[in-house]
Amino acid sequence: MATKQTGTLARFMMAPSVILLFVWMIVPLAFTLWFSFLQYNPLNPVRDGFVGFSNYALFFKNPAFLAAILHTLVIVLAVLAITIVGGILLALLLDQPMWGQGFVRILVISPFFVMPPVAALVWKNMLMHPGYGVFADIARFFGLQPIDWFAQYPLFSVILIVAWQWLPFATLILLTSLQSLDGEQMEAAEMDGAGFLSRFWYLTLPHLSRAMTVVVLIQTIFLLSVYAEILVTTNGGPGYASTNLPFLVYQKALLEYKIGQASAGGIIAVILANIVAFFVMRAVGKNLDK
Amino acid sequence: MTIRTLILGATASLLAFAAHAETITIATVNNGDMIRMQKLTDDFTQKNPDIQLNWVTLEENVLRERVTTDIATKGGQYDVMTIGTYEVPIWAKQNWLLPLENLGADYDADDIIPAIRNGLSADGKLYAAPFYGESSFVMYRKDLMEKAGLQMPDAPTWDFIRQAADKMTDRAAGVNGVCLRGKAGWGENMAFLTAMSNSFGARWFDEEWKPQFDQPEWKNTLQFYVDLMKADGPDGASSNGFNENLALFQQGKCGMWIDATVAASFVTGADSTVADKVGFALAPDTGLGKRGNWLWAWSLAIPAGTQKAAAAEKFVSWATSKDYLKLVADKEGWANVPPGTRTSLYENPEYQKAAPFAKMTLDSINAADPTHPTVKPVPYTGVQFVAIPEFQGLGTTVGQLFSAALAGQMSVDEALKQAQDAATATMQEGGYIQ
Amino acid sequence: MARAVTTRHKTIATAAAWIVALLIFFPILYTIITSFKSEQEAIQGFSLFPSGTLESYAEVQSQYNYFRPFLNSVILSVGSTVLALVVAIPAAWAMAFSPTRRTKDILMWMLSTKMMPAVAVLFPIYLIFRDFGLLDSRIGMTIMLMLINLPIVVWMLYTYFREIPGEILEAARMDGASLWNEIVYVLTPMAIPGIASTLLLNIILAWNEAFWTIRLTTTNAAPLTAFISSFSSPQGLFWAKLSAASTLAIAPILIMGWFSQKQLVRGLTFGAVK
Numbered sequence: 001m002a003t004k005q006t007g008t009l010a011r012f013m014m015a016p017s018v019i020l021l022f023v024w025m026i027v028p029l030a031f032t033l034w035f036s037f038l039q040y041n042p043l044n045p046v047r048d049g050f051v052g053f054s055n056y057a058l059f060f061k062n063p064a065f066l067a068a069i070l071h072t073l074v075i076v077l078a079v080l081a082i083t084i085v086g087g088i089l090l091a092l093l094l095d096q097p098m099w100g101q102g103f104v105r106i107l108v109i110s111p112f113f114v115m116p117p118v119a120a121l122v123w124k125n126m127l128m129h130p131g132y133g134v135f136a137d138i139a140r141f142f143g144l145q146p147i148d149w150f151a152q153y154p155l156f157s158v159i160l161i162v163a164w165q166w167l168p169f170a171t172l173i174l175l176t177s178l179q180s181l182d183g184e185q186m187e188a189a190e191m192d193g194a195g196f197l198s199r200f201w202y203l204t205l206p207h208l209s210r211a212m213t214v215v216v217l218i219q220t221i222f223l224l225s226v227y228a229e230i231l232v233t234t235n236g237g238p239g240y241a242s243t244n245l246p247f248l249v250y251q252k253a254l255l256e257y258k259i260g261q262a263s264a265g266g267i268i269a270v271i272l273a274n275i276v277a278f279f280v281m282r283a284v285g286k287n288l289d290k
Numbered sequence: 291m292t293i294r295t296l297i298l299g300a301t302a303s304l305l306a307f308a309a310h311a312e313t314i315t316i317a318t319v320n321n322g323d324m325i326r327m328q329k330l331t332d333d334f335t336q337k338n339p340d341i342q343l344n345w346v347t348l349e350e351n352v353l354r355e356r357v358t359t360d361i362a363t364k365g366g367q368y369d370v371m372t373i374g375t376y377e378v379p380i381w382a383k384q385n386w387l388l389p390l391e392n393l394g395a396d397y398d399a400d401d402i403i404p405a406i407r408n409g410l411s412a413d414g415k416l417y418a419a420p421f422y423g424e425s426s427f428v429m430y431r432k433d434l435m436e437k438a439g440l441q442m443p444d445a446p447t448w449d450f451i452r453q454a455a456d457k458m459t460d461r462a463a464g465v466n467g468v469c470l471r472g473k474a475g476w477g478e479n480m481a482f483l484t485a486m487s488n489s490f491g492a493r494w495f496d497e498e499w500k501p502q503f504d505q506p507e508w509k510n511t512l513q514f515y516v517d518l519m520k521a522d523g524p525d526g527a528s529s530n531g532f533n534e535n536l537a538l539f540q541q542g543k544c545g546m547w548i549d550a551t552v553a554a555s556f557v558t559g560a561d562s563t564v565a566d567k568v569g570f571a572l573a574p575d576t577g578l579g580k581r582g583n584w585l586w587a588w589s590l591a592i593p594a595g596t597q598k599a600a601a602a603e604k605f606v607s608w609a610t611s612k613d614y615l616k617l618v619a620d621k622e623g624w625a626n627v628p629p630g631t632r633t634s635l636y637e638n639p640e641y642q643k644a645a646p647f648a649k650m651t652l653d654s655i656n657a658a659d660p661t662h663p664t665v666k667p668v669p670y671t672g673v674q675f676v677a678i679p680e681f682q683g684l685g686t687t688v689g690q691l692f693s694a695a696l697a698g699q700m701s702v703d704e705a706l707k708q709a710q711d712a713a714t715a716t717m718q719e720g721g722y723i724q
Numbered sequence: 725m726a727r728a729v730t731t732r733h734k735t736i737a738t739a740a741a742w743i744v745a746l747l748i749f750f751p752i753l754y755t756i757i758t759s760f761k762s763e764q765e766a767i768q769g770f771s772l773f774p775s776g777t778l779e780s781y782a783e784v785q786s787q788y789n790y791f792r793p794f795l796n797s798v799i800l801s802v803g804s805t806v807l808a809l810v811v812a813i814p815a816a817w818a819m820a821f822s823p824t825r826r827t828k829d830i831l832m833w834m835l836s837t838k839m840m841p842a843v844a845v846l847f848p849i850y851l852i853f854r855d856f857g858l859l860d861s862r863i864g865m866t867i868m869l870m871l872i873n874l875p876i877v878v879w880m881l882y883t884y885f886r887e888i889p890g891e892i893l894e895a896a897r898m899d900g901a902s903l904w905n906e907i908v909y910v911l912t913p914m915a916i917p918g919i920a921s922t923l924l925l926n927i928i929l930a931w932n933e934a935f936w937t938i939r940l941t942t943t944n945a946a947p948l949t950a951f952i953s954s955f956s957s958p959q960g961l962f963w964a965k966l967s968a969a970s971t972l973a974i975a976p977i978l979i980m981g982w983f984s985q986k987q988l989v990r991g992l993t994f995g996a997v998k
Contacts, residue, residue, distance in 0.1 A: 009903075063712075256684075273839035
């Protein structure tokens, strides 16, 4: 009896969140789905009307489409790899006894507080600018030709900026997890003559797996929709060299005002996100249940 | 008179004031001239105490995105919008803009430079008032030109530009022979390249709206541009827009720069290290009868959805009037007056004295013809753009391809082929061609 | 002997950590330094020693009164987060203490709502906001940001609540505590660190949200993200001005982050620590 009561109460308590999010999901989704079957160009409304699946066909036929899918995945995977490997190394370093640990930690987490457009503007103009950037100054100091980052390595540049923003997040979560590692077990292993690498491999890494899972899950959600950094720095180019799916949708919606095609792109992005989510969540869900 | 009536009277006038105090929201671009206008707001509010101004100053691309979304959805967020010669004819056709018919008795609309005025009118009605107008021309370093042993003619050819650029380039000294736009965007590299292509006899579409990127004229244009920039352009040219090139030129890193005429006051201004060494010439040609210069005017328009049309029009009239030019001249000097809108400005001896580039600017503006932009006939208007709604998307796509060609990520032929495909797809979708 | 090794070890670790930390912090540091340079200085090559001029700040302030977007950022980020907490706490409580087979699925579904690319739904949202008169209103933006961060808030709270041992609740119930007392006197004190860190993280996320806050506001509700978009690439030299505007835009949240980092870090585990 009691359980049934709590069950009802639980449902009642969850209702506001669930209903709000359901409405928040379904209303825009329904609009987007509907728009994706229309020719809808607010700048040229003459030809608007129902067009079936042709928006999807056009979106698929777009030469940038495959590149965009690929770049979306590359950004997610590359940033995850950099932040997790870098985050583990940083966490190991910060876990050592040192002077001024608190201050060091403050410095390391700071990039997380910087809003994406500012981060992109700062990297673009202050650091990576081929004429006035710090990197160019350094290159010239060594007598080298400054690198034109956004023209020569556009996708890498975007990945670098995004990774800089997310590295603190990964580091913090991994560090907290590292600090909860059982010291006695570590000492015992050390007594038995286990080297640093084998201790790291057999004790530390398995212990961090939960934290890594969390980092992957949270970051994937945000990385799938990276867009401000691209808009500010490369504008998706040169060519389509740094166009990802959200940016392609942005171009269709706010540059070309082909709302129909943008909506089709949005639906495709949702499907892609759900495929990624399916794999990530399965892996993560299991790991989190442990 | 009793105290009671006094209070009543005061209340009534207060109420009347409150009822009349309107706040109009103005969306504008964060260019130097607009920011100056924002700082001179007090002059307007003194003359119109019942109107408050609310400024939304945005970077060009964000501004365009915001105002276009708002006007297309009739969001009603703005009472005055800053838009260009590209938007005005398209939006006027959609009945999204109010015609400017009450600009006041002493506004003197006939004083507006004819080429600009035509660009902002539809069916004989003015739909936007020009705040500043520009064409493009060659800015060059007189000292470097002399060092190279050359003399810049008033109307150079592209071959001369190429020759001069080769001679001026001195990588060791950090001098690039020529700086041109390379950053992708319909208002960035495509503004320059489309204007340049006109002088090579190229066109976007033929009379049947068939895209023309497969024609030799475009190949000549793009190949010349890429070769020139490879030999004599700055590093990272494919991410340089107006602003980046301006900074380069001001730092003495460019021998020549072909860009907007409004840049003239910046390269000769206080921020410039080469202010006293700059000469001006008309945009180059190839002898086909058209020059590679464009025509643009940032203009103030009133969206049809506004509830405050009268107040908005008062503001538009103030900001684009002769008195405003006078006001800027009094406060900041004649060289800082927003150029390119009024004939009377160019007849003003004080302005001619303060702005050595005045005559060349006016000549450039007058040399642009939006209705006959290139050598062959075209079905569209616009010098450095095509005034159809599809253009800003298409122009940017093509701009990205040409930017990739400049960065060496794509061959010229490949870029042109993809441009042709993209243009064909867009025109089919829009129903221009089958 | 052992102590000597430790000191050496500590010295090396300190040096390494400081170098890495300064490298990571460098972009922010250099922006702050450049904001105190003049425009001419800013492009004259690398220098860590500005002349200390405030002209860029004066110029930025004369163009855009900083106070209003600052206030809006505070109102929107705090308001939306508090609102999200009010809605999310009961839900997370229920999920943590009366889990069903579907709890996990519901959580994952909530997170998946964040995966819709915002730009694809701009037009429908813009139309809805227009019809409800929410464009450029603080209420509209608060609701928007609340919905965007709600999934993360629910999930974070859920992971904290789950760590609270059920026996304590049982014991409280045995003592005849009502549900309300249970929440107020038993649960809340234990959940405070988790709630605090959820609050902080989501204030940061809301503060830095840069799509909707730029597209749905004009002046009245425009926060610092809109402020910064007035200073990207105007005509002429702008490196120092951009640095000053950037510093102004990130300073409040950076300072808040620094002061509250202990609280933020303590709870920023998403249940990853066990």
